[in-house]
Amino acid sequence: MSAAPIYDRVALIGLGLIASSMFWAMKRHGLAGEVTGFARSEATRATAREIGLCDRVCDSAAEAVEGADLVVLCVPVGAMGAVAAEIAPALKPGATVSDVGSVKKAVIESVGPHLPEGVHFVPAHPLAGTEHSGPTSGFAELFENRWSLIVPVEGSDREAVARVEALWQGMGALTDEMDAExxxxxxxxxxxxxxxxxxxxxxxxxxxxxxxxxxxxxxxxxxxxxxxxxxxxxxxxxxxxxxxxxxxxxxxxxxxxxxxxxxxxxxxxxxxxxxxxxxxxxxxxxxxxxxxxxxxxxxxxxxxxxx
Amino acid sequence: MSAAPIYDRVALIGLGLIASSMFWAMKRHGLAGEVTGFARSEATRATAREIGLCDRVCDSAAEAVEGADLVVLCVPVGAMGAVAAEIAPALKPGATVSDVGSVKKAVIESVGPHLPEGVHFVPAHPLAGTEHSGPTSGFAELFENRWSLIVPVEGSDREAVARVEALWQGMGALTDEMDAExxxxxxxxxxxxxxxxxxxxxxxxxxxxxxxxxxxxxxxxxxxxxxxxxxxxxxxxxxxxxxxxxxxxxxxxxxxxxxxxxxxxxxxxxxxxxxxxxxxxxxxxxxxxxxxxxxxxxxxxxxxxxx
CATH class of the missing domain: 1.10.3660.10 (6-phosphogluconate dehydrogenase C-terminal like domain)
Structure with a gap:
């Protein structure tokens, strides 16, 4: 465990390879206080509870993001917009929303409009993966020495961007900033x-x-x-x-x-x-x-x- | 060292990744008595002598194949015909000529006609490689658990085929037979x-x-x-x-x-x-x-x- 966590409360929406690897990496390096998680499939939530993936697995996305300082959307790119719409009313003012999608323009276009004033949006994309998917496929080392691209949107709060970047670096990733296009x-x-x-x-x-x-x-x-x-x-x-x-x-x-x-x-x-x-x-x-x-x-x- | 070598004398023509890996594997497993080698480039021959690749590095292909029980052509597919023409007069009666080319029909067509009566031709192709090439790139484990395809030609002597197959198996490869087309x-x-x-x-x-x-x-x-x-x-x-x-x-x-x-x-x-x-x-x-x-x-x- 390092000194103070970067975020007191993190919510992971979608519990596949990337989210589960983030959970194990954040815990290993003491980067987050409580980590909540949600997955659409009941089977995935049950598996997550069994293997101790997330401190608390919630039965709705809105419940998971309640009080979270950082919300990371880890669902397929095509599902990001709907998830954003669903969680928007439950987001804490001043919270940061990020994602891990492999495409950035489409995510920004589909997620951005749903986010309320006062919530920061800092899209990101870790260039790491394996051929495996699902909640049991994650491991804490996945991001080590791999690049994670941070793709700020127009008007992204610099402090919020810096914290997301610090989180990825804390998980062992190299980071760089780039525009979406x-x-x-x-x-x-x-x-x-x-x-x-x-x-x-x-x-x-x-x-x-x-x-x-x-x-x-x-x-x-x-x-x-x-x-x-x-x-x-x-x-x-x-x-x-x-x-x-x-x-x-x-x-x-x-x-x-x-x-x-x-x-x-x-x-x-x-x-x-x-x-x-x-x-x-x-x-x-x-x-x-x-x-x-x-x-x-x-x-x-x-x-x-x-x- | 295992019991008796499969061949008393082996000649490797061309000293790149495959030939050098064959040399180290044959020596490790005691599959061959003396192994001679030849490479067209003087620099390659000098490197081979320096690193102890082959028991004897010869300055001509004909010298290398003299008295050899097995001659393995390890040159690019496009060079096989010319090499076969060059060594043909020096081949020992009863010797076996094999190759490691990635293409078999063209090799059979270009090499076959040069070989004298009484010399067996048993084409082969080890499905193993790395991105590296040259005499220093070989290692004894390259063929372990990889397939080596034996591609007999019409009228190939069964005993000669079996010995080539045994050599590949001795180097750790799995073997199978297949026709060239x-x-x-x-x-x-x-x-x-x-x-x-x-x-x-x-x-x-x-x-x-x-x-x-x-x-x-x-x-x-x-x-x-x-x-x-x-x-x-x-x-x-x-x-x-x-x-x-x-x-x-x-x-x-x-x-x-x-x-x-x-x-x-x-x-x-x-x-x-x-x-x-x-x-x-x-x-x-x-x-x-x-x-x-x-x-x-x-x-x-x-x-x-x-x-």
Missing amino acids: HHDLVLAVTSHAPHLIAYTMVGVADDLRRVTDSEVIKYSAAGFRDFTRIAASDPTMWRDVFLTNKEATLEVLGRFTEELFALQRAIRTGDGDHLFDYFTRTRAIRRGIIEAGQDTDAPDFGRVKKG | HHDLVLAVTSHAPHLIAYTMVGVADDLRRVTDSEVIKYSAAGFRDFTRIAASDPTMWRDVFLTNKEATLEVLGRFTEELFALQRAIRTGDGDHLFDYFTRTRAIRRGIIEAGQDTDAPDFGRVKKG
């Missing part, structure tokens, strides 16, 4: 388009009749295994990401297919130089990522040693 | 197409002017980091893979773009059900891969703990 484009490139592509490739493998699923599974080399891991992410969350970050995702996918067609053409025409030059260039980005400390250079290719 | 299609799905897609996405990220490379690098979430790892693989090797497994790769890419367009359309028209159903289906394949023991379900998302 730029955030959505950056994420379309580094996360949303790659996810759609991985989903697509895994679907194609499943469809191809002349190669059995069992062959795909047995002989999935490193590349494809990474794709399947990405493509196993939560379907609801990702549906909402694509529907709400439509423009930026479609722009990046447009560029992607254009490039892919050029490479396909190089294969068809046997243009080895084009392929070689392209593949050489992409190596440099990888080196940059390793140098930036965002991944390791371990010789085992990130393979996790089995028990 | 089917191998090339399976690999197009599980490896070649995913690699091209990853290369493309990383190239697009680099091209997009409104997002800086530094942003891409800092904020690369899990999905994109996996892509960059794939896209950092050896450019020469992959150029040759695409040029020599052209048909199957283009077929799979055709299916891929068809599916991608359907998903793009679902995004554009806001068809959430289509997206949700697709993403739900792809989760099942991932579960199959975990159940088949080809990857782990570790909650840290395969993240390697840093020193």
